[in-house]
Amino acid sequence: MTNPVIQVRHFRKLYDDFVAVDDISFEVQQGEIYGLLGPNGAGKTSTLESLEGLRTPDAGELQVAGVDPSRDPRGLRNVMGVQLQTSGLPANITVDEAMKFFCAYHGVDPNNALIERLGLGEKRQTQYAELSTGQQRRLALALALAHEPQVLFLDEPTAGLDVGTRVELHSLMREQKQRGATVLLATHDMAEAEEMADRIGILLRGKLISTGTPLEITATGAGLTKVSVRTERDCLSTDGSGFPAVESRGTKDEYYIFFSTDIGPTVAAIIQFVEAQGDRLIDLRVERPSLEDRFLEITTEEVVG
Amino acid sequence: MTAFLNHFAFEFRTGIRNRQLLFLNYMFPLLFYLMMGFIMVDINPQFLQALIPAMAVFAVMAAMLMGIPAYVVTAREEGIFRSYHINGVPASSILAVPSLTTSIHLLMVALLITVSAGPLFDAPAPESWGYFILVFFAMVVAMVGISVLIGVISPSTNFQVMFSQIIFIPSMLVGGVMLPYEFLPEAAQSLSRIFPPTHAMNAFNGLAMGTNANFSPWGSVIIMFVGGILAFGLAIYLFNWDRSNEARRGHPALALLALLPWLASLLLT
Numbered sequence: 425m426t427n428p429v430i431q432v433r434h435f436r437k438l439y440d441d442f443v444a445v446d447d448i449s450f451e452v453q454q455g456e457i458y459g460l461l462g463p464n465g466a467g468k469t470s471t472l473e474s475l476e477g478l479r480t481p482d483a484g485e486l487q488v489a490g491v492d493p494s495r496d497p498r499g500l501r502n503v504m505g506v507q508l509q510t511s512g513l514p515a516n517i518t519v520d521e522a523m524k525f526f527c528a529y530h531g532v533d534p535n536n537a538l539i540e541r542l543g544l545g546e547k548r549q550t551q552y553a554e555l556s557t558g559q560q561r562r563l564a565l566a567l568a569l570a571h572e573p574q575v576l577f578l579d580e581p582t583a584g585l586d587v588g589t590r591v592e593l594h595s596l597m598r599e600q601k602q603r604g605a606t607v608l609l610a611t612h613d614m615a616e617a618e619e620m621a622d623r624i625g626i627l628l629r630g631k632l633i634s635t636g637t638p639l640e641i642t643a644t645g646a647g648l649t650k651v652s653v654r655t656e657r658d659c660l661s662t663d664g665s666g667f668p669a670v671e672s673r674g675t676k677d678e679y680y681i682f683f684s685t686d687i688g689p690t691v692a693a694i695i696q697f698v699e700a701q702g703d704r705l706i707d708l709r710v711e712r713p714s715l716e717d718r719f720l721e722i723t724t725e726e727v728v729g
Numbered sequence: 730m731t732a733f734l735n736h737f738a739f740e741f742r743t744g745i746r747n748r749q750l751l752f753l754n755y756m757f758p759l760l761f762y763l764m765m766g767f768i769m770v771d772i773n774p775q776f777l778q779a780l781i782p783a784m785a786v787f788a789v790m791a792a793m794l795m796g797i798p799a800y801v802v803t804a805r806e807e808g809i810f811r812s813y814h815i816n817g818v819p820a821s822s823i824l825a826v827p828s829l830t831t832s833i834h835l836l837m838v839a840l841l842i843t844v845s846a847g848p849l850f851d852a853p854a855p856e857s858w859g860y861f862i863l864v865f866f867a868m869v870v871a872m873v874g875i876s877v878l879i880g881v882i883s884p885s886t887n888f889q890v891m892f893s894q895i896i897f898i899p900s901m902l903v904g905g906v907m908l909p910y911e912f913l914p915e916a917a918q919s920l921s922r923i924f925p926p927t928h929a930m931n932a933f934n935g936l937a938m939g940t941n942a943n944f945s946p947w948g949s950v951i952i953m954f955v956g957g958i959l960a961f962g963l964a965i966y967l968f969n970w971d972r973s974n975e976a977r978r979g980h981p982a983l984a985l986l987a988l989l990p991w992l993a994s995l996l997l998t
Contacts, residue, residue, distance in 0.1 A: 526816045528735040
């Protein structure tokens, strides 16, 4: 991890008096997928758009593959591929024309294989306005990838996509990583970030409040593991004493749910108790805290704090 | 260059594929021409002399002022320029390509008018085709510059329509298209000089149609070229990729500098 391709140092972005991004710093290494998470208005899009050269930083230093986005916009175009959250194409441009058009400005041949791969093969002569939202987003992604950029910025890439296309997109992202491309992924989708990102940064109110691998971030929380149990004769309803290491309990549908700080003793005690009561387990599920749980925990702590 | 040609080819096809542009570029000016040829000539037989230049000027003015600013504002509002920006399409190409393709569509319309006006209405053909083309080209340059500048500085479609009409309506009234310059009161004559059609009609009359110009026709040609190039340069300078992006190189009021050549034309004799 010694080759940072994206460098953000003490970056600030203001809109009049409103501080959208407040002195954040992070680096993304070559071949890394970095997830930028945060609720609406956290500063994700301002950060991404400043790195993409669409906005000018008010303070700090940005570098993308050795290029300062606000000083060398032309150099930046050649090293980056972008799928914007909100962007458009002319209503009458066809899929084929769009591919030819943008590839020509990048100085490469049209990448028709990508069009096929993203399921737009039968839509090559269809005009942009006649594509569905998902197809429009797939086309935007194909255009971002067509010139095989060193750095890929994806802003909510799977929003509005069906499951199949989402899986295909994740596979494409892994391929980009394998060929050495660096990916900065801004998303609301915690499951996507957990699955795809090597490291994650959580933005809240313009500040970077947590960074690390998904495992590191989930491990720094209260660490409560969820144990859901269902039995044949509902014996757990009679347990008033509690089990070891259980912080809290609740019910959902026909399940009893226990939040445990130490999973081994808790599960052993539950099984023992059920057997002692002459009951039988129908289902027992153990779920470690997800990134979404930790994200909610962090953002709630910060807001309340 | 390949990228520019590709861009040009796509925009040109769009001008035909897009029904709104097809109407603005072809149907609207041609229908107006037929209406003026059949009706106006009956009401005012003297209009026949000016039918070809007046309808060529009208076609350029209508298609440019109603088509290009709307294209620029809509493309900016819909995030099309953002897509162009991140893919390296330069601002100059974004403004120049639709202007060039519209000019070619208009050249075809002007050709249809000049070829058909004689057989259909007995309208006199230009005496000098070379000068006719030169003046037409000067008018196109002037209107392209003004139209892209309106598109660039208009914050919304409503403003764009208002700015376009501020040029279009007075141009129709006092620009020599409907009523000859010499019939206007002195104050209206002075006012008319800040509108490109006045200069186009003056130059057509003095250089191409074999009739008298009201003031220097070469001066009018120069004013149209200078005015158009200055407005286009200001449009590139003030160009904004993104409606939500505050980073603009200058205040939109700088666009008023584009008036200078037209105001200077008051000195032409």
